[in-house]
Amino acid sequence: MRFTVRSKLGLILSLATILTVVSAFMVMAIANRGMGAHAAASQSLPTGGLTFASTPTSAAILSSSRGHAAFNGTSGGSVAINETATLTKWPKGHGPASVHVNGGVNGGSSASGPGQSTPPTTSSFIGQQGSATTCSYFAHGCNPPDMALGASPSFVLQGVNTSWEVLDTSGKVVSGPVSAQNFFGAPNEPGNCDPGSGNQPFLSDPRALYDPADGRFWAAMLQIEGSVAFGVAPNCPYKSVYWVAVSQTSDPTGAWNVYEFNMETDVAGQKFGADYTQLGINSQAVYFSGNMFGENGGFFAELFEANKSQMESGGTSFTADGFYNLLVTAGPGITSKTGPFVADTVQPTLNLDSSNGTTETFLDTVDGPDVQNGHFCGFFGGGFDQTCSGLLRWDMANPIAHDSGGAAPTLTGSYVATAPFLVSNPADEPTCNQCVDVLDLRITATPVIRNGTAYAAWETAIQNGNTTPHPLPGIEWGAVNLTDNSATTNYYSLDEAVSFGTLMPDASGNLTMLFEHMGKKVFPETRYVVKPAGQSNFRTPGNLLKAGESSYRPTLCGTSALPVCRWGDFEAASFDGTGHIWFAGEYANQFQGVNTPPAFGRNWGTWMGAIAAS
Numbered sequence: 001m002r003f004t005v006r007s008k009l010g011l012i013l014s015l016a017t018i019l020t021v022v023s024a025f026m027v028m029a030i031a032n033r034g035m036g037a038h039a040a041a042s043q044s045l046p047t048g049g050l051t052f053a054s055t056p057t058s059a060a061i062l063s064s065s066r067g068h069a070a071f072n073g074t075s076g077g078s079v080a081i082n083e084t085a086t087l088t089k090w091p092k093g094h095g096p097a098s099v100h101v102n103g104g105v106n107g108g109s110s111a112s113g114p115g116q117s118t119p120p121t122t123s124s125f126i127g128q129q130g131s132a133t134t135c136s137y138f139a140h141g142c143n144p145p146d147m148a149l150g151a152s153p154s155f156v157l158q159g160v161n162t163s164w165e166v167l168d169t170s171g172k173v174v175s176g177p178v179s180a181q182n183f184f185g186a187p188n189e190p191g192n193c194d195p196g197s198g199n200q201p202f203l204s205d206p207r208a209l210y211d212p213a214d215g216r217f218w219a220a221m222l223q224i225e226g227s228v229a230f231g232v233a234p235n236c237p238y239k240s241v242y243w244v245a246v247s248q249t250s251d252p253t254g255a256w257n258v259y260e261f262n263m264e265t266d267v268a269g270q271k272f273g274a275d276y277t278q279l280g281i282n283s284q285a286v287y288f289s290g291n292m293f294g295e296n297g298g299f300f301a302e303l304f305e306a307n308k309s310q311m312e313s314g315g316t317s318f319t320a321d322g323f324y325n326l327l328v329t330a331g332p333g334i335t336s337k338t339g340p341f342v343a344d345t346v347q348p349t350l351n352l353d354s355s356n357g358t359t360e361t362f363l364d365t366v367d368g369p370d371v372q373n374g375h376f377c378g379f380f381g382g383g384f385d386q387t388c389s390g391l392l393r394w395d396m397a398n399p400i401a402h403d404s405g406g407a408a409p410t411l412t413g414s415y416v417a418t419a420p421f422l423v424s425n426p427a428d429e430p431t432c433n434q435c436v437d438v439l440d441l442r443i444t445a446t447p448v449i450r451n452g453t454a455y456a457a458w459e460t461a462i463q464n465g466n467t468t469p470h471p472l473p474g475i476e477w478g479a480v481n482l483t484d485n486s487a488t489t490n491y492y493s494l495d496e497a498v499s500f501g502t503l504m505p506d507a508s509g510n511l512t513m514l515f516e517h518m519g520k521k522v523f524p525e526t527r528y529v530v531k532p533a534g535q536s537n538f539r540t541p542g543n544l545l546k547a548g549e550s551s552y553r554p555t556l557c558g559t560s561a562l563p564v565c566r567w568g569d570f571e572a573a574s575f576d577g578t579g580h581i582w583f584a585g586e587y588a589n590q591f592q593g594v595n596t597p598p599a600f601g602r603n604w605g606t607w608m609g610a611i612a613a614s
Helices: 008-031 182-186 309-314
Strands: 049-059 061-069 123-130 147-151 153-162 163-168 173-179 204-212 218-223 238-249 255-262 265-267 269-282 285-294 301-307 320-331 362-364 390-399 412-417 426-430 432-436 448-450 453-463 472-479 487-492 497-505 511-519 522-531 542-544 572-573 580-588 604-612
Touching: 049 301, 049 390, 049 412, 123 153, 147 218, 147 238, 147 542, 147 580, 147 604, 153 218, 153 604, 163 182, 182 204, 182 218, 182 238, 204 269, 204 572, 218 255, 218 269, 238 269, 238 285, 238 309, 255 301, 255 309, 269 301, 285 309, 285 362, 285 390, 301 309, 301 362, 301 390, 309 362, 320 390, 320 412, 362 453, 390 472, 426 497, 426 511, 426 522, 448 497, 453 497, 472 511, 472 580, 497 572, 511 580, 522 604, 542 580, 542 604
Parallel strands: 147 204, 147 572, 472 497
Antiparallel strands: 049 320, 061 255, 123 604, 147 153, 153 163, 163 173, 204 218, 218 238, 238 255, 265 269, 269 285, 285 301, 301 320, 362 390, 390 412, 426 432, 448 453, 453 472, 472 487, 497 511, 511 522, 522 542, 522 580, 572 580, 580 604
16 A cells, blocks of 8 residues: 655655654653663664664554464455545655656666576466455455465465465465455454445555465555545544464464554654555564554654564564664765655565574665765656665664563664666556556565575666657666675666566575566566576566556546556565475456446456476
């Protein structure tokens, strides 16, 4: 779920006020979340001359259920048709229709160079499609799919919008689809406060993981209610929670342990609620983070750990400790005019081995103001002269010792230099120009750690010599050496737009990327490409996973009624632990008219595939 907000400058000014208030009311805010202050830990990684700040907090367990039958029940139903609650909410900028950059970073088409061929899929099959089943809060469904995927050697768990199902590895549906409400056991809203949706809870932004080390599936979603800022169920009591669940065994069709964590943070009397679910894991804990938006404006990021072994056993003798209001308060590019850098979309990582020890690394892009040069990354227009660069790395050490009477977690920041990037104009499709959203500069898919390297991807505008009068949406990807923060970053582009890069490495260093592809000659489709170990970049167009069948929402996208259509918030990939990388992407399926069920003009579909990997 994403929503449009006012300009970044306005947000920074409001945040400057909020930060002043935070200092005065820090004790109150922490008390509202139920924990005391933590000391900062020292670290020796490069800081780039930056000063990092954050505030400790905790997320209370509001409810838990041990042995919940997640796949008992069906999808819900609704009479609501207003999709305001799913509109784009960018932490920075006005949203996709406001982006008008006149240049981009320099990167030639990745299809032009020599490279090894991408292997064929070992499995490839249809996933959930646009309908009221996959988004039961609305009578006609909603746009677009948010993608959750976890794959083991025997099962594939897919979550899309408000629907979950389990398939076998040949694509046969084994369980589901069931509504997210049934999957997590979330109760109806009280007192008939949201009759238009049948008093269903508003759940969104599903994420899923498969943990090869423990053989468990993990799933998470946000719930928001009673929020003016989010436009959700305004007559209901305010509520912002994350539902996080873990399968009791390696069989996701069986029993699950489910936890409801309070995500609301109150600062000086203002409620902040969580958007854009993010989920990661290592040997010690499961980690979740969110972008926090205030009822009266402003935003910040917050992140948490939760004891993995406790949750796997259904226990509750733990506290989800964390930090909120992650900032860079001083640096070469931070001035009184720019204000501080306020982190957003601070993604936890999926650790596929123990190469990062028990520390969890979170990553976010320096998406304005640039902490080194003060640029705003094209959110206010411009071209290459407004590019930003860099990642911020946040390391949470000692995550669970406090659950047994030990020290509290610590959070430290460091700086990773990258190639430049710039927010991109929307993508073209055959029926309209610059009319499909490619999102902002955030890391959308869960970053992955393997063999001491963290992998992540984000969008950028690219000037690659194509014939379009504007820069193309492209992908910047990075591989960060966790020992010293040195990074390899590069661009991926084709002759039409590419976006929503999703990375998964194998044990040999080969890197797979799923991505979306669309343009004036290409219906929105999903593809994948492999970069062999030792090769500096992805050098081929890769392979088609699923071709687009028509333009996306052709009677609406690019019109005055809907100048820019939303595309997927995030895609997903998974390693099954025994020799296959799985991925799930979005494509435009056949448009059948705005009054034709089951999609009612919301002509998107999802497709899943796998390749052999070490």
